[in-house]
Amino acid sequence: MGAVALACASIVLASCGGGDRKSYFTPSNIVSFGDENSAIAAVPSSDINLLDNTLPIPGASVGFKGLSYTAKAVRVDANFVCSSDPAATRVQTCEADNGQGASFVASGSPTYHVLIDNFNLVTKYEAGTVGATASQRTTTVDYACDVASTWVQIVAQAYGKGYTSQCAQDKRGGAVSYAALGAKTADVINQINANRGSLGSKTIVTIMVGQNDILEQYQLIKASSQSEAGATAVLQSRAADMAAAIKGVIGTGAKVMLALTPDLGQTPLATAAGDSTLLTNLVRAYNDRLYITGLGNVSGRELAGINPESLTKPGTRSTSYQYVTPLCDAAAVLRPDGTTPANDDEKLLYCTSQYYTSGTATSTAIWADAKRPAPLLHNLIGVTVFNRGREQF
DSSP, X not given: OHHHHHHHTTOOSOOOSOOSOSOOOOOSEXXXXXXXXXXXXXXXXXXXXXXXXXXXXXXXXXXXEEXXXXXXXXXXXXXXXXXXXXXXXXXXXXXXXXXXXXXXXXXXXXXXXXXXXXXXXXXXXXXXXXXXXXXXXXXEEXXXXXXXXXXXXXXXXXTTOBOTTTOTTOOOXXXXXXXXXXXXXXXXXXXXXXXXXXXXXXEEEEXXXXXXXXXXXXXXXXXXXXXXXXXXXXXXXXXXXXXXXXXXXHHXXXXXXXXXXXXXXXXXXXXXXXXXXXXXXXXXXHHIIIIIIHHTTSOTTTEEEEOXXXXXXXXXXXXXXBOSSOSBOTTTOOOTTSOOOSSHHHHHHTOBGGGBOTTOOTTTBOBXXXXXXXXXXXXXXXXXXXXXXXXXX
């Protein structure tokens, strides 16, 4: 069966290892390891200026959960004006606009509130008046973390699971992610080792790893601190370590869904720098050592994988997709508290449909920012690996 897993690496949107099935594997839990492409992020109250919904202001500072490192579609109820109750003890949103926006006079600076802990609703709240009437102006954004935007959410929801402890809005339960921003191979191996006790014969483990190792070596080459040959050797060594760790996961009885790193040579970053060939070579060095050499003898009943390269490679990719322009307009993104993101990671974390680049669309954009997948690519990866796992396991 090792050849089955290997053959599936180069096939996209096809199932392998199945045949006639009397029943399909049903996991009791899903555990995700990897980098930010699999992360469900939380922002502590110390890092964001959000308040609870207690009046009078200020109430307690609160954090924010359920964010992902890709673009996110949100629902916005913007600049609604309505009368307010001066005796209210809780911030309430305006359910409809009364048409008095031109006459509204704010009495102070806006504040930002997470209205209900179980929902990703953030409201910009301004107290004021319309004539002599106590009024308020609110803009509410529903971040809807239960709507799948990443490949791991797509896989989990296809199995009826959700990352409830990290997104209370998703009530399905049964899934948890230990993936983290910036994680490289050694970090992902540590994630696995720290949580091995939660794995068993009824577990599906999802893993995407390699992106940050590859980008690290790429930056060293650009800084003339590393040769391409040296970077290739480093990446192949790390990929061999990762393959051994994945075999250890399989040794617990768990089934593994492995998404290889997308071809970073086709990102806006590579295109702008003229480094498409270099980055593609580095991605292949890691991916091939991990999957073909390291895991080629693993049964397709234990491992389902996808190599997304054919989704982005010229000659095999869809001509209807957009590969050059990121979906997110990094210069426009604001944090939920109205402040400016500190870096590119925050710009992606807080990128919503309010901040999409003009002329782009979620139905065609492959990259969310200069180097990380947009929801479309996440969807293609998630649907493919789920279908493959369903047939193989």
